[in-house]
Amino acid sequence: MAEKLPEWVKTSMDYERWKRGEGSLNIQAPAGATPSIKQYDYSKYICTACRSVGTPKKVTKGSFWIEIVLWLFMIVPGLIYSIWRLTTKYNACPICQNPTMIPLSSPMGKQLLEQSS
DSSP states (O other): OGGGSOHHHHTSHHHHHHHTTOSOOOOOOOTTOOOOSOOOOTTSEEETTTOOEEOOEEEOOSOHHHHHHHHHHOHHHHHHHHHHHHHTOEEEOTTTOOSOEEETTSHHHHHHHHHHO
């Protein structure tokens, strides 16, 4: 993506911070120039399955209601089920629920964003 940027962007401080993965690329064009790239918040993530851009959602496997029933009737299975649920949490796409979110600042994230635009 850096090869497609105009020279005034490559010399800006925002671009240098963005290359190091420190925040978003917020570009202000100088007078008379028009930016040739879209502005994205590179602290977000992109889903490799559905290509949606956003913040991952924390998902816990299992059912809260089954956990309650197991705790009410049987303490040992309730404990085992609770431990299993706590250890199977993952960050998922808020749209398709797949655990395939990657940072937009990664090389593959930039490539997927470019392909989906």
